[in-house]
Amino acid sequence: MISVIWVPLLMPFLAVPAARRAAALLAPRAAARLLTVTALVLAASSTAALALLVVPGASYLPAVAVLGELVRPLAEGPPAVTVALASAAAGLLLWRTALLGAALRRGRAELRRARAAAGAGGVELAVLRDELPDAYALPGRPGRIVVTTGMLRALEPAEREALFAHERAHLRGRHHLHLQAVELAALCHPALRALREPLGYALERAADEAAAAAVGDRRLAARAIGRAALATRSAPAPAAGRPRTALAAAEGPVPRRVAALLGPTGSGAPGLPAAGRLVAGALLVCLAVSGATAVGAADELHTHIEIAQGELPAR
Incomplete structure (x- = not known):
C-alpha cells in the first residue's frame, strides 16, 4: 500500500499543467468548472493518501491497537520507516488542518467586515464614500455590488x-x-496553487461575456473594464476592505480580457481542437488514476486491518 499511495501525492505535479492547458482551450465557464473539479479531486486524493499513511504507523501505539482490536501491527516494511512516514504524514495533516481553519476564519471575518461597511438594506448596489476607485461583487444572502464614489x-x-x-x-x-474551493485546495497541496491564476482569469472572462451580453455592446463592456482597471491602478493606495473571495472587474490580466472582448471569438472556441481533446483526455486519466489509487489503497488497508485482527489469514 505504501508504494502506490505516493501516486495521489505526486499526481498534482502532472495534472496541474494539463489542467491549465486544457482550460486555456475552453470557453470561460467550462474552464472554471474544469479547474475547480481538478483542484477538489486532487486535494481530496492527496489528503486521503496522507491519512492512509498515518494508519500503519499508528497501529504500533497500544491505544490504537486496543481500539482497533489488532493482534499485530499493520506494518508492511521496517517499523522505523513506517512510524517515520506516519509521523510525517500526521504532521502534514495537522498543519493543513490548521491552515484550512485559519483561512476559513479569516474569510468569514473579512466578509463580516465588508458587509458591515456596505451597510444594511436589501438593495443590490452599495455605494461607499471613498475616493479610492474600487468595485466588487460581495457574496452573501443577498449578494451585493459594492462600488466606491471614486469608481x-x-x-x-x-x-x-x-x-x-x-x-x-x-x-x-x-x-x-x-475561487474559495481552489484556494482551500491549494492549502492541501502546493502544486494546486498554480490553478489560482487561470481560474481567476476564467471567472473574469465569464463575467466579461455576461456583461457584454447584458449591455448588448462588446466594445462598451471592454471600455468599462479597461477604464475601471486604469482608475484602480492610478490610485495612490490600494482600496481596503475588499474580501479576498470577492471578485472585481478591474482584477487580473485586463489587457488580455479586453482583447478577447474585442476579438472575433470573444466567448471562446465552440469546442476543443484535437490537441485540446488529447490534453483534456490526459487530465481525466490523471484524475481517475489519482482517485482510484486512493480508493484502492483504502481497500487494501482495510484488508490489512482484517488480517491484523486475525479475521483473515496472512498473505
Whole structure:
C-alpha cells in the first residue's frame, strides 16, 4: 500500500499543467468548472493518501491497537520507516488542518467586515464614500455590488451599467465558491496553487461575456473594464476592505480580457481542437488514476486491518 499511495501525492505535479492547458482551450465557464473539479479531486486524493499513511504507523501505539482490536501491527516494511512516514504524514495533516481553519476564519471575518461597511438594506448596489476607485461583487444572502464614489466618478453612466452587469454576473454565477474551493485546495497541496491564476482569469472572462451580453455592446463592456482597471491602478493606495473571495472587474490580466472582448471569438472556441481533446483526455486519466489509487489503497488497508485482527489469514 505504501508504494502506490505516493501516486495521489505526486499526481498534482502532472495534472496541474494539463489542467491549465486544457482550460486555456475552453470557453470561460467550462474552464472554471474544469479547474475547480481538478483542484477538489486532487486535494481530496492527496489528503486521503496522507491519512492512509498515518494508519500503519499508528497501529504500533497500544491505544490504537486496543481500539482497533489488532493482534499485530499493520506494518508492511521496517517499523522505523513506517512510524517515520506516519509521523510525517500526521504532521502534514495537522498543519493543513490548521491552515484550512485559519483561512476559513479569516474569510468569514473579512466578509463580516465588508458587509458591515456596505451597510444594511436589501438593495443590490452599495455605494461607499471613498475616493479610492474600487468595485466588487460581495457574496452573501443577498449578494451585493459594492462600488466606491471614486469608481463612479471614473466611469461614464453607460460604463457603470456595464461594470454593474459584470459584478452581477459574479454574484449570479456564485463565482466566489469556485475561487474559495481552489484556494482551500491549494492549502492541501502546493502544486494546486498554480490553478489560482487561470481560474481567476476564467471567472473574469465569464463575467466579461455576461456583461457584454447584458449591455448588448462588446466594445462598451471592454471600455468599462479597461477604464475601471486604469482608475484602480492610478490610485495612490490600494482600496481596503475588499474580501479576498470577492471578485472585481478591474482584477487580473485586463489587457488580455479586453482583447478577447474585442476579438472575433470573444466567448471562446465552440469546442476543443484535437490537441485540446488529447490534453483534456490526459487530465481525466490523471484524475481517475489519482482517485482510484486512493480508493484502492483504502481497500487494501482495510484488508490489512482484517488480517491484523486475525479475521483473515496472512498473505
